[in-house]
Amino acid sequence: MHGFVDIHCHALPGVDDGATSVDMGLDMLRRAAEEGVDDVVLTPHFRADDGAQRSQQLQDCFAQFADAVDSAGIGVRVHLGAELGFRFGLAQLIGSSPATRLAGGSYSLVDLPPGPLSPGLEQAFFEVRAAGYRPILAHPERHRNLATDPDRIDRLRAQDLLMQVNAGSLRGRFGRRAQAAAIRLAESGKADFIGSDGHDLDKRPPSLRSAYEQVVELAGPEEAQRLFVHNPRCVLTGTPVQEGQPTLSRERPGMWARLRRRLGR
């Protein structure tokens, strides 16, 4: 099993709460390679109060780490990206440096702060789209206010906001509520990507394979291919993603219903 592209991973060492050393970053990439990942976009946090110097810092760190990855012969291609904390002026930030975009292309990964949702979200994402970029929301299933507000998710999707669900959420690593929300997004065709959001080797590993097998079992191999291979590769090539279809629960009603009952939904 090969060809996965992980668009969300904190293996770039020493720049956020992910890998703490070059060796640990390399070990995370070895784990990803073992799981069939061919390409990893390294997405260190870019917080709302970070300035332009953060872009330069990340580009410098990436250049050094990419050399180490090459020398180690791991067999994974690495790309620079970022996980942007939501801020006003998001469109200007994304336009300011390729380091704020995934693999320097047109897609950007954005994380919302916890708590009540800003009434300005839709306008901010509209501005990003109007500037020619494609925003992707990182793990909406983990955001309590958003995960429980399907109308808001629909309004954001109407602004062409894409959704990246965490593999660990599907596996239940972040609790039942996040797992139920992740499954709901996937079964309704509202998930566009599955990423690892890997931070380390134990609690939040850069793992995709078990979630891939789960989606194959629950939704079929075509949907798994769309979420783990096709769409994340579009991020690298700068091509439009394939939209999901809400067909999953109709195809496998018994299995989904059993899982929902188990999760108490």
Ligand SMILES: [Fe+2]
């Ligand atoms: Fe992350």
